[in-house]
Amino acid sequence: MPTTTGGTTRTQLSELIKGVGAFENEAYVDYCFSSVAVKAASSTTTDNIGIPLKWNSSTSAYNIFTANPTWAASTAVAIGYVVKPATRDGYEYVCIKAGTTHSTGPTFVAVSGATTTETSGVIWLCREAYSGEKGSLPDGSEICVLVGSTEGAGFNKVATTLSTTAVTMPVIYRGIAALAKDGFTWGSVASADQDEFYAALERKGIKVITSGTTVTPVFTI
Numbered sequence: 001m002p003t004t005t006g007g008t009t010r011t012q013l014s015e016l017i018k019g020v021g022a023f024e025n026e027a028y029v030d031y032c033f034s035s036v037a038v039k040a041a042s043s044t045t046t047d048n049i050g051i052p053l054k055w056n057s058s059t060s061a062y063n064i065f066t067a068n069p070t071w072a073a074s075t076a077v078a079i080g081y082v083v084k085p086a087t088r089d090g091y092e093y094v095c096i097k098a099g100t101t102h103s104t105g106p107t108f109v110a111v112s113g114a115t116t117t118e119t120s121g122v123i124w125l126c127r128e129a130y131s132g133e134k135g136s137l138p139d140g141s142e143i144c145v146l147v148g149s150t151e152g153a154g155f156n157k158v159a160t161t162l163s164t165t166a167v168t169m170p171v172i173y174r175g176i177a178a179l180a181k182d183g184f185t186w187g188s189v190a191s192a193d194q195d196e197f198y199a200a201l202e203r204k205g206i207k208v209i210t211s212g213t214t215v216t217p218v219f220t221i
Contacts, residue, residue, distance in 0.1 A: 034137055037061040038146065038169045040162035047159050051146040053171060055135030061166050062135065062144060068092050075101045077122060082132070094132060097123035137173050144173040180209055 038053060039061040052065035071083040071093070081095040089110040102120040109116045109126055116124045134140035148170045149160045160167060179201070186194055198208040 033147075033170060033172055034144075035168050035170050036136055036144070037166035038162060038171075039063050039164055039166050041164070043161060043163045045159050045161045048149040048169070049147055053144050053146055054130065055133055055142045057133060059164070059166075060136075062171070064162070065143070068129070071101065071105055073101055073103050073105065077101060083124070084129070090129060091126050092129045092132070093124035093126055095122060096125045097121065137171075139173065141173045144171040146170075147172050182210075 036053075037060065039056070039059050040063060044064065046064075053062035054065045055061075056063040068082050068084040070086055076098075077083075077095045077100070078098050079095055082092050083095075084092055085108045086105065089108065091108070091110050091112065093108055093116065096115070097117075099118075099120055099122040101122055102118045104119075106116050106118045106124070108124065112127055114126045116126070118124075130143050133142050135142045135144075137144060146169055149167075160169070181198075184194075189197075201208055
């Protein structure tokens with residue numbers, strides 16, 4: 001998806017999705033297309049393209065994106081509550097031990113999987129921002145971008161009123177790259193070492209397949 005400034009994103013996205021089949025066939029190794037349930041917290045009339053969406057487990061749908069709240073002092077937090085630090089570091093922090101936050105902010109340990117313990121006893125687990133909760137997309141992605149009100153309509157369709165009633169709408173989301181095993185030139189590298197290399201690629205979202213395999217997104221962003 002193009003990264004733009006100056007308000008041209010909607011037009012570029014519109015060009016990308018003219019003809020759903022063409023978009024899917026040409027770009028699926030980078031992005032995938034699907035239809036999902038979309039809701040809003042209240043009645044909201046909006047254009048149908050370029051809206052960032054985030055999975056909301058309480059509504060079982062993708063809602064208009066709302067950023068994580070900033071950590072706040074002297075606040076009761078429950079397990080599962082997610083915050084961002086006052087100075088962004090590319091991570092979010094999920095509460096794994098409930099309590100009341102301290103009067104001064106902690107120095108968050110910005111390493112995925114690391115924990116930060118506040119003086120008050122609250123413990124936070126670090127993870128990459130917007131990567132923790134699995135949504136309904138085939139790859140479990142928590143985030144996606146709305147690209148129309150019906151398949152193939154995109155920017156040329158009239159605005160849709162989103163509400164607490166789910167509407168099925170098309171989105172694009174991060175897909176996976178794929179490499180066929182018969183494309184590798186291994187020389188004398190042992191098969192066990194090859195397998196370790198394949199596993200490392202898959203951890204990075206590059207699926208290793210046999211030629212002719214149908215690739216289905218399976219990893220979480």
